[in-house]
Amino acid sequence: MDSPVPDGKERFLTAPMIAALAVSTLLLALNYLAFPEFGSFGNENSIQWLISSWNKQTDYEHGWLVVPIIIFMLYHARKIIAQAPRRMDWRGLILFIPAIMLLMLSFRVGQPRVAVGALPLILLGGAWYLAGPQTARLCAFPLLFFWLCIPLPSFQQATVGLQIIATELGHWGASIFGVDTYLQGTNIRSTGGHWDAFNIAGGCSGMRSLMALLMLSAAWAYLSDLKFWKKCVLFLSAIPLAVIGNGVRITSIVVMAEYGNPEFASKTWHDWSGLLFFFPISLFGLAAVHSLLAGELIWKPSQRKKLVVKMNKSH
Template identity: 30%
Template sequence: MRYSAARLNTNTSSLIVIIGLLFMVLTWPVWRWLWQEWLGNQYYSHGLLIPVVSAFLIVQRVRNDPTFVWRNGQNNPLSLALLALSMLAFLYTLNTKAYYLSAFAMLFMLASLVWIAGGWSALRKLAFPILYLGFMAPLPFVEKSTLPLAMFTGVCSTGLVQLLGLQVHIVGNAVTLPNADLVIGAQCSGINSLIALTALTTLSAYLVQGPFWRRALLILSAIPLALLGNIMRVSSLLFVARSYGAESAFTFYHDYSGALFFVAALILLYALALLLRCTTLRVDVI
């Protein structure tokens, strides 16, 4: 059977609600873990927003896409196989407390349920909002990457300030100024900005019109923009430490400069979108 996006009958609506409730009950341990990570993991504080954004995208696609249709009664064996495999993976990883893997298995479960209840067309149109939920799940290697990123940032930043005439010496992630000794630690790695900017550029690429390669370039730009913004931030921090002392640099300036340079990266991102002519929003998704 086929239903328009705006006119689901009572039975279909009830089925969706029941499936949704069962899904939440089954996956509740993972949501509880995610909530704790969002509140306690400084690298994934943005995770709170991801489910809200995904839900908004789903509602907007259903409401605004005239070609969106909801079909049931056409169960594909592949959709049932995907549901079975994803449920097995979810239960196994949940039992072994590999919650980040459980979170990704949960996404495949959700995709298979949409496929079963709404058909392939519905799944294809809702694939991005479902997969976008992947940005809410903390990855285990993120924290391990902070030290290499911090050392990379330190080398680039000290090299830049040396070119500008500042006397500075670096060994590992320890930086020596004439008036202060500093350590470029995990908080200066820029991983927060990298993760958040990647999520933002991915969302932007989905929302705008344009050839695939241009939108892919928009997503990939998150990496150099985040790295460049962080290098500029740490470089400016070294100048502040040299001029006003390490205490001034690591109390007031360190806390507020991150937001300032993130905004600067967003401005550069918008400039790149203008250059790529990817500024017109898709009316079928927003």
């Protein structure tokens, strides 16, 4: 009697496919880990450059959070991914074309960020080729989310504009609490000379906070049970929320210096006010925008349970 034909799941991981995965993993490891072609002295591979670029100078200190968030998003969708029909699809190899072009360009122009930018395309193309279009669709956002941890110089050019906005918001906010100040460029000075001028430097412009909040809002929008256009609104709301949150932070520093201890305000409070003011205000703002778009309060226990059920059904 003929043996039954194995189903798709049993045929999925064949010996040739396992061999192809092993070879592909080896090639990726060699390209991204074994060739020190980048860095100031050409002694760093692209992954080493990426990790070293998560610093204050690039305003991408949040970069180390991206990989754990990607893992969480894939884990959150694990059941839907496992239930998706699996089949090899040659169309997935199309994504390898721009990825290879980016890798070649990165070595030609000496830009490691271009090489790192090709990695999500390689992984997404591999998922599409090995498991089919539905699996690739489910993995697309988490994998492409990796782009948010790659420093882009163009974002740093907005620092000056954000410095001016932050300075004006701090000046306006301080006046609400009866603190008389005047502006000199990006400096906030006390009219009565009660404390030394506060210089709203690039680090206080809010660019770091903006990039971190954009990352969080993107993940939040992806996990939410909202229509696509509402997800876009929720994501873009991070920009005004970050600006407002930073303005409140600077206002608190000025008020603390006026009515409290100027030295404490300029040092200790300056260093900790972002954690105490900015992120709680910004996260509450995201929750409020989400509630407005969803038409219900997401922090109510009954509504939160209902929201989780909807999210599971939507996937």
